[in-house]
Amino acid sequence: MPTTTNNLAIEVKGLKKAYKNVEVLRGVDFAVQKGSTFALLGSNGAGKTTIIKTLATLLQPDSGNAKINGYDVSVQPEQVRNEISLTGQSVTVDYILSGRENLRMMAKLRHLPNPDNQADELLRRFDLLDAADRRIATYSGGMCRRLDLAMSLLGNPRVIFLDEPTTGLDPQSRIAMWEIIKDLAKSGVTVFLTTQYLEEADHLADQIAILHEGTIVANGSPAELKNLLPRGHLELRFDHEAALSKARDLFIEYNATADENNLTLSVITDGTTKQMLKLLTKAADAEIEIAEFAQKLPTLEDVFLTFVSNEKERSL
Numbered sequence: 001m002p003t004t005t006n007n008l009a010i011e012v013k014g015l016k017k018a019y020k021n022v023e024v025l026r027g028v029d030f031a032v033q034k035g036s037t038f039a040l041l042g043s044n045g046a047g048k049t050t051i052i053k054t055l056a057t058l059l060q061p062d063s064g065n066a067k068i069n070g071y072d073v074s075v076q077p078e079q080v081r082n083e084i085s086l087t088g089q090s091v092t093v094d095y096i097l098s099g100r101e102n103l104r105m106m107a108k109l110r111h112l113p114n115p116d117n118q119a120d121e122l123l124r125r126f127d128l129l130d131a132a133d134r135r136i137a138t139y140s141g142g143m144c145r146r147l148d149l150a151m152s153l154l155g156n157p158r159v160i161f162l163d164e165p166t167t168g169l170d171p172q173s174r175i176a177m178w179e180i181i182k183d184l185a186k187s188g189v190t191v192f193l194t195t196q197y198l199e200e201a202d203h204l205a206d207q208i209a210i211l212h213e214g215t216i217v218a219n220g221s222p223a224e225l226k227n228l229l230p231r232g233h234l235e236l237r238f239d240h241e242a243a244l245s246k247a248r249d250l251f252i253e254y255n256a257t258a259d260e261n262n263l264t265l266s267v268i269t270d271g272t273t274k275q276m277l278k279l280l281t282k283a284a285d286a287e288i289e290i291a292e293f294a295q296k297l298p299t300l301e302d303v304f305l306t307f308v309s310n311e312k313e314r315s316l
């Protein structure tokens with residue numbers, strides 16, 4: 001029996017893990033709603049794979065606990081394994097066999113009914129029917145990733161872990177993988193993915209957590225994370241150096257930053273239309289001709305850099 005019956009697919013509390021003397025996870029807490037897509041963002045070596053391995057019962061934490069659909073990963077590993085599938089960065093298919101053979105073999109190993117039908121259905125779903133009888137050795141990186149994911153879906157897992165699913169893929173294959181992940185999410189499974197790409201997390205996830213130096217430094221929806229940065233910018237472009245210089249003096253109180261090469265001025269705002277109108281009116285009243293203007297909202301890149309640098313400042 002699950003030890004809890006709430007709406008959470010993943011609950012992680014106070015997770016700690018050290019390799020020898022190096023503390024990789026220093027008390028990680030987060031929760032993921034059933035049926036949602038969660039992205040764990042972190043730079044190289046932040047500990048993302050360590051978290052996935054712990055949740056997939058491949059690694060014991062030093063302290064803290066984690067539950068998958070209510071089952072404790074340390075106490076009920078068998079039940080947890082029945083709930084999940086794990087697709088890692090290293091592809092787990094057999095290169096001598098064809099795509100169809102790989103899928104049939106895995107379905108048989110898992111004692112699933114109708115392995116042939118299940119294989120065909122997955123080949124169709126992952127757009128691999130044309131290549132179904134070719135040896136995997138002839139597949140592209142994107143096709144191998146799709147097959148790997150198809151294999152992990154055999155047995156209908158309810159929580160799917162994708163460790164950096166698009167690392168190393170070309171842009172076209174990455175977009176194809178994004179579509180597959182979105183379809184998975186629509187089918188009601190919980191998707192947990194790790195990524196180093198902010199754009200990917202922004203595109204796919206309902207919830208994003210940023211892992212940095214062993215703890216979660218930010219956690220929320222993409223919009224919430226962007227809102228945590230209170231300010232946006234109004235970017236003004238001028239046709240002449242003189243106009244740029246006049247505008248810089250006019251907006252000095254707004255912490256304006258000028259870029260002389262591009263003749264632009266970036267003015268910090270609170271992001272409201274009212275304030276932007278006020279700034280534009282002020283420029284018009286001072287007879288400063290603006291060639292172009294654009295509102296720049298904070299990107300996830302800004303969010304990530306802000307949180308990481310805040311953490312650094314705090315620890316100095």
Ligand SMILES: Nc1ncnc2c1ncn2[C@@H]1O[C@H](COP(=O)(O)OP(=O)(O)OP(=O)(O)O)[C@@H](O)[C@H]1O
Pocket residue numbers: 019020024042043044045046047048049050051196
């Ligand atoms: N078995 C191990 N023994 C010692 N150190 C390890 C072991 N596994 C991982 N580490 C270290 O722990 C840290 C976190 O590794 P982890 O693989 O979890 O990071 P990651 O965020 O997934 O990184 P990447 O994006 O590069 O895959 C790294 O510094 C890594 O070198």
